Amino acid sequence: MQRRxxxxxxxxxxAAAALGLxxxxxxxxxGPATGAPRFLMVFLRGGMDAASLLPPVSSSFYYEVxxxxxxxxxxxxxxxxxxxxxxxxxHPALRDxxxxxxxxxxLAFVPYSGTDNLSRSHFxxxxxxxxxxxxxSSTAYGSGFLNRLAKQLQGRPxxxxxxxxxxxxxxxxxxxxxxxxxxxxxxxLTKPSVDTRQSRIIAAMYQGTALEGTVQSGFAVREQxxxxxxxxMDAASRGAITAKGFELEARRIARLMRExxxxxxxxxxxxxxxxxxxxxxxYLASRLDELGQGxxxxxxxxxxxxxxxxxxxxxxxxxxxxxxxxxxxxxxxxSVMWVLGRAVRGKQVVGEQVQMTAATLFQNRDYAVLNExxxxxxxIFKRQWGLSDSQLSTVFPGFKGARDWGLV
Amino acid sequence: MRSDTRxxxxxxxxxxxxxxxxxxxxxPLPSGGVADGxxxxxxxxxEWLNRITWGANTATARVVEQQGSARWLQQQLQPQGAxxxxxxxxxxxxxxxxxxxxxxxxxxxxxxxxxxxALRDDVAKKAAQQAYQQELNRLAREAATRHVLRxxxxxxxxxxxxxxxxxNHFNVHxxxxxxxxxxxxxxxxxxxxxxxxxFRDLLGAVSYHxxxxxxxxxxxxxxxxxxxxxxxxxxxxxxxxxxxxxxxKDVQExxxxxxxxGVNMNSGNPNLRKELNLFYVRKGIFExxxxxxxxxxKALLGQAITGEGLAEIEQALDLLARHPATARxxxxxxxxxxxSDTPPQALxxxxxxxxxxxxxxxARVLETLFTAPEFTNARPTKFKDPMRxxxxxxxxxxxxxxxxxxxxxxxxxxxxxxxxxxxQTPDGYPLVASAWDSAxxxxxxxxxxxxxxxxxxxxxxxxxxxxxxxxxxxxxxNALYYQAIQSGLSSxxxxxxxxxxxxxxxxxxxxxxxxxxxx
Numbered sequence: 001m002q003r004r005x006x007x008x009x010x011x012x013x014x015a016a017a018a019l020g021l022x023x024x025x026x027x028x029x030x031g032p033a034t035g036a037p038r039f040l041m042v043f044l045r046g047g048m049d050a051a052s053l054l055p056p057v058s059s060s061f062y063y064e065v066x067x068x069x070x071x072x073x074x075x076x077x078x079x080x081x082x083x084x085x086x087x088x089x090x091h092p093a094l095r096d097x098x099x100x101x102x103x104x105x106x107l108a109f110v111p112y113s114g115t116d117n118l119s120r121s122h123f124x125x126x127x128x129x130x131x132x133x134x135x136x137s138s139t140a141y142g143s144g145f146l147n148r149l150a151k152q153l154q155g156r157p158x159x160x161x162x163x164x165x166x167x168x169x170x171x172x173x174x175x176x177x178x179x180x181x182x183x184x185x186x187x188x189l190t191k192p193s194v195d196t197r198q199s200r201i202i203a204a205m206y207q208g209t210a211l212e213g214t215v216q217s218g219f220a221v222r223e224q225x226x227x228x229x230x231x232x233m234d235a236a237s238r239g240a241i242t243a244k245g246f247e248l249e250a251r252r253i254a255r256l257m258r259e260x261x262x263x264x265x266x267x268x269x270x271x272x273x274x275x276x277x278x279x280x281x282x283y284l285a286s287r288l289d290e291l292g293q294g295x296x297x298x299x300x301x302x303x304x305x306x307x308x309x310x311x312x313x314x315x316x317x318x319x320x321x322x323x324x325x326x327x328x329x330x331x332x333x334x335s336v337m338w339v340l341g342r343a344v345r346g347k348q349v350v351g352e353q354v355q356m357t358a359a360t361l362f363q364n365r366d367y368a369v370l371n372e373x374x375x376x377x378x379x380i381f382k383r384q385w386g387l388s389d390s391q392l393s394t395v396f397p398g399f400k401g402a403r404d405w406g407l408v
Numbered sequence: 409m410r411s412d413t414r415x416x417x418x419x420x421x422x423x424x425x426x427x428x429x430x431x432x433x434x435x436p437l438p439s440g441g442v443a444d445g446x447x448x449x450x451x452x453x454x455e456w457l458n459r460i461t462w463g464a465n466t467a468t469a470r471v472v473e474q475q476g477s478a479r480w481l482q483q484q485l486q487p488q489g490a491x492x493x494x495x496x497x498x499x500x501x502x503x504x505x506x507x508x509x510x511x512x513x514x515x516x517x518x519x520x521x522x523x524x525x526a527l528r529d530d531v532a533k534k535a536a537q538q539a540y541q542q543e544l545n546r547l548a549r550e551a552a553t554r555h556v557l558r559x560x561x562x563x564x565x566x567x568x569x570x571x572x573x574x575x576n577h578f579n580v581h582x583x584x585x586x587x588x589x590x591x592x593x594x595x596x597x598x599x600x601x602x603x604x605x606x607f608r609d610l611l612g613a614v615s616y617h618x619x620x621x622x623x624x625x626x627x628x629x630x631x632x633x634x635x636x637x638x639x640x641x642x643x644x645x646x647x648x649x650x651x652x653x654x655x656x657k658d659v660q661e662x663x664x665x666x667x668x669x670g671v672n673m674n675s676g677n678p679n680l681r682k683e684l685n686l687f688y689v690r691k692g693i694f695e696x697x698x699x700x701x702x703x704x705x706k707a708l709l710g711q712a713i714t715g716e717g718l719a720e721i722e723q724a725l726d727l728l729a730r731h732p733a734t735a736r737x738x739x740x741x742x743x744x745x746x747x748s749d750t751p752p753q754a755l756x757x758x759x760x761x762x763x764x765x766x767x768x769x770x771a772r773v774l775e776t777l778f779t780a781p782e783f784t785n786a787r788p789t790k791f792k793d794p795m796r797x798x799x800x801x802x803x804x805x806x807x808x809x810x811x812x813x814x815x816x817x818x819x820x821x822x823x824x825x826x827x828x829x830x831x832q833t834p835d836g837y838p839l840v841a842s843a844w845d846s847a848x849x850x851x852x853x854x855x856x857x858x859x860x861x862x863x864x865x866x867x868x869x870x871x872x873x874x875x876x877x878x879x880x881x882x883x884x885x886n887a888l889y890y891q892a893i894q895s896g897l898s899s900x901x902x903x904x905x906x907x908x909x910x911x912x913x914x915x916x917x918x919x920x921x922x923x924x925x926x927x
Binding site for chain 1: 920
């Protein structure tokens with residue numbers, strides 16, 4: 001974390017004062033301005049089944065090869081798909097959470113998206129996406145695309161230079177790199193065992209060392225998160241917050257992104273549905289419901305900052321188009337990206353597409369990738385921050401030109 | 409005259425030491441006596457020992473004292489019959505991975521997987537598949553537990569660190585396929601026996617191990633269906649280094665050389681054309697299948713590959729292991745691991761020269777490093793990675809009193825993002841400070857410092873339904889501290905220690921101090 005960001009944090013939380021840090025002057029500094037762009041990447045680890053999220057309802061082939069798990073065409077039945085376009089429906093588990101956002105024009109989908117990595121290996125594909133570098137060339141491990149993005153955006157005025165944060169236990173590859181990025185998982189917060197007095201004494205030991213600022217910002221971030229937590233507990237005691245699981249986490253992320261961090265990353269697991277994945281109801285439907293609750297909660301909790309926020313949800317790959325012998329699906333290729341935010345030009349399903357038939361299957365197996373994820377993200381970053389092509393080629397090395405789908 | 413000055417300098421310390429502790433506990437750390445020993449102060453000897461072991465402690469210091477540092481170092485470089493404390497050894501001996509060989513283990517797990525897949529009932533199938541995954545997890549946990557017990561308590565400290573170093577250099581990741589069933593064997597048969605031996609032998613053992621072949625997809629690499637993954641990493645990460653000047657064509661040629669090298673989980677051999685039988689090699693689940701091998705002419709790094717069958721691969725490994733770029737690349741990485749994020753070039757050059765002169769005898773290369781003035785006179789500036797931070801803290805806190813449960817140790821390493829076998833990318837965990845000294849990482853370290861400093865943290869809690877926890881309390885304010893650690897602390901750290909309200913808090917502050925983050 002930059003010293004400047006620490007100062008912002010310190011001002012907001014009074015952490016510096018609490019720590020009694022003599023060298024820290026509290027200048028008039030704030031977190032990102034309300035109008036400053038914010039970006040959150042939600043990474044669905046495990047390979048989410050795109051054809052269940054976004055059933056291709058005009059494809060008779062879809063209903064033919066998924067006899068047990070297809071989502072019915074839109075009709076009055078509550079278990080049928082929600083109508084998006086003539087070709088696409090939406091999983092009914094998202095009826096009360098994300099479908100309203102779609103109808104308000106705050107949610108769009110990019111099917112046939114993904115990476116050209118063909119390993120169909122979770123970890124290799126996840127890594128290659130997070131690294132955001134060209135496949136089949138020498139890889140700079142430990143340099144993720146969100147870190148390179150944050151680096152590109154450094155040096156802008158303090159209120160628009162986005163402070164990055166990983167809302168994860170370990171710094172994800174996407175945010176590893178040259179820039180120092182803090183990470184804190186908001187999933188299972190526990191009260192720190194090192195108390196305020198001990199923190200002050202420990203911080204004092206680092207005075208004058210190279211890690212002085214890092215230790216101070218570490219305590220300050222922790223203090224801030226704990227402050228948010230106690231607000232949450234106050235609200236809970238009045239019965240206001242009943243959130244659990246990802247919804248609770250998403251609300252916490254929103255509060256931090258509203259106040260401090262304009263570039264975030266979080267991952268959600270549990271999408272590897274080889275067996276009994278279910279259709280309109282069942283295992284995958286429950287996961288989608290939980291995710292939808294979280295994303296809707298995030299949009300509410302962001303308040304006025306939602307106006308300038310873009311959330312991209314993606315998975316490393318989609319799954320086989322045909323169901324397998326276990327009423328599940330295996331590792332596939334093309335997937336779908338979700339793009340949310342008030343600034344998003346939603347209520348559309350964009351990108352290159354083909355009619356879904358046996359003939360258009362990739363390797364007679366999967367959705368093809370017609371919209372490379374870097375091209376889609378590049379188009380969004382261009383709109384959000386006005387990045388030039390040469391800046392984009394630093395964020396995504398070896399990559400030529402973003403395809404601007406006018407999503408933002 | 410010099411020794412008088414030294415005595416004067418240490419006189420107050422000695423007084424304190426004698427007053428607080430037994431005289432034997434305060435005996436000076438061993439004098440090096442020879443050119444390859446550390447500089448002759450207690451603090452310098454402690455720092456040297458802290459750099460050569462997973463973490464200095466009283467018991468190791470005593471052994472070095474008895475043997476003399478030169479002889480002790482030679483034993484470290486040629487370890488023989490290193491044994492664990494009885495309780496730790498009993499834990500290791502009782503493990504499935506100690507009692508079942510790789511082939512049997514993999515076959516057993518494969519049968520369990522197939523049986524689960526064959527179930528018709530969805531609910532029963534899901535339960536069986538979960539049981540299969542849990543068993544794989546248990547096997548990986550055994551390997552990690554064994555690794556930590558050895559790291560903490562094996563007298564062969566250099567060998568244990570080199571086992572970790574090579575595990576990281578030749579990284580594999582536990583979540584791929586059934587790799588969790590292979591980890592124990594990978595470490596114990598491919599890495600640890602060669603950890604201080606000849607690099608070429610190590611490279612061969614790794615390159616033929618099913619864990620590596622599977623992790624880097626060489627089990628998918630066949631004539632006409634080339635998979636370059638292993639070939640690329642073999643040159644880029646395992647031997648030459650990325651800037652060594654090899655080309656994409658070399659990667660493709662090496663991939664062709666490596667075709668047919670793979671894993672066969674079936675019990676029977678494949679049906680081969682008669683003339684190929686001669687070249688077929690099978691050892692357990694390792695297989696070289698000549699029918700999958702590209703037999704065309706190949707050239708690697710400007711040299712024709714002339715062998716037949718597996719001999720081609722041997723020739724390629726010879727070429728890579730003995731390449732001067734490999735000597736430079738691995739020597740630099742060794743110096744980075746042991747000494748500094750930016751090791752002195754002259755030292756790396758001398759290590760590489762030893763490498764070439766000894767055909768890559770790793771122990772000799774390390775001897776060049778350990779006895780170099782750049783090493784013996786270095787200040788403790790190397791930032792500890794999570795593994796070392798946890799191990800050195802536990803070694804210092806509990807000395808040779810073996811913990812009953814390494815669960816907390818594994819959890820701490822996980823929390824700090826460096827779980828054993830948990831690095832997904834083939835490059836292994838970074839060896840430099842920038843990967844590990846982030847804000848979140850440091851606050852986590854302080855929490856861990858408190859957990860270790862305040863009590864037993866579950867380290868002395870036995871497993872099982874009627875688990876009992878033995879009361880244990882770390883004694884960090886011991887002879888080693890007063891004799892060798894205290895004098896190296898900054899005034900800020902000492903001032904913090906003075907503010908401690910209890911021995912537990914004193915321990916916490918010491919383990920959280922900047923000096924405890926470096927070696």
